[in-house]
Amino acid sequence: MAVQELQKPTSEELDDLNAQLANSTPQEIIQWAAEKYGDDLTLACSFGGISGMALLDMSVKIKPDIEIFYIDTHFLFPETLKTRDVAMAKYHIRPVEYQPGITPQQQAEQFGDELWKRNPDLCCSMRKVETNKQALAGKAAWITGLRRDQASTRRDVQPVGWDEKFGLYKISPLAHWDEKRVWQYIFENDVPYNPLHDQGYPSIGCTNCTRRVGEGEESRAGRWGDSEKIECGLHR
Ligand code: SF4
Numbered sequence: 001m002a003v004q005e006l007q008k009p010t011s012e013e014l015d016d017l018n019a020q021l022a023n024s025t026p027q028e029i030i031q032w033a034a035e036k037y038g039d040d041l042t043l044a045c046s047f048g049g050i051s052g053m054a055l056l057d058m059s060v061k062i063k064p065d066i067e068i069f070y071i072d073t074h075f076l077f078p079e080t081l082k083t084r085d086v087a088m089a090k091y092h093i094r095p096v097e098y099q100p101g102i103t104p105q106q107q108a109e110q111f112g113d114e115l116w117k118r119n120p121d122l123c124c125s126m127r128k129v130e131t132n133k134q135a136l137a138g139k140a141a142w143i144t145g146l147r148r149d150q151a152s153t154r155r156d157v158q159p160v161g162w163d164e165k166f167g168l169y170k171i172s173p174l175a176h177w178d179e180k181r182v183w184q185y186i187f188e189n190d191v192p193y194n195p196l197h198d199q200g201y202p203s204i205g206c207t208n209c210t211r212r213v214g215e216g217e218e219s220r221a222g223r224w225g226d227s228e229k230i231e232c233g234l235h236r
Pocket of ligand 1: 073075116119120121123124125127128205206208209
């Protein structure tokens with residue numbers, strides 16, 4: 001599909017698509033997306049969440065040459081990079097790495113030290129959102145690990161949506177799965193996952209902005225510490 005053919009769907013068209021896929025498994029949704037978008041489909045995998053790892057396993061089994069990308073914000077945990085390496089060896093994949101156009105040093109010089117503490121939205125915008133824009137340029141659809149149970153901001157996630165921010169389709173095959181179901185898939189299929197999950201980190205992003213979570217907290221409560229922020233801006 002040539003990108004210039006991409007047109008924003010109407011809400012009725014999206015409703016129809018989601019009605020068609022309402023009873024589909026994640027694998028069936030990925031299969032549908034792979035057939036519809038071909039090489040204009042890309043999978044975002046941060047190597048920091050179980051959803052992304054489950055989707056990686058499913059996607060590679062369905063479309064072995066699917067493009068996989070991740071953003072190296074320059075603040076990734078060593079465990080995240082290790083998980084990437086383990087996945088590369090297991091699945092024989094070469095994920096495409098994208099980096100922000102501004103180094104941590106340039107950011108500190110221009111905006112002061114530890115911008116993430118004072119203005120995490122600006123930091124995420126430069127390091128994640130702009131970088132994601134590069135990764136999605138020329139694509140028709142991207143697969144994400146969004147699930148409804150992850151946070152109050154994600155309660156309405158549908159398997160197929162239109163991404164206003166990046167101007168392409170957003171496919172969320174795990175929209176209706178919960179964390180327990182994803183873990184079940186991980187163990188049943190021997191999928192590698194970030195070892196920080198076993199140390200109290202259910203959601204893993206940059207080192208600066210990720211902490212352990214306590215009993216009863218939402219899985220994304222460990223992101224951006226005491227601030228109200230629970231989304232990096234990629235999915236808002
Ligand atoms: S998660 Fe934190 S360090 Fe990473 S880009 Fe966002 S604000 Fe910056």
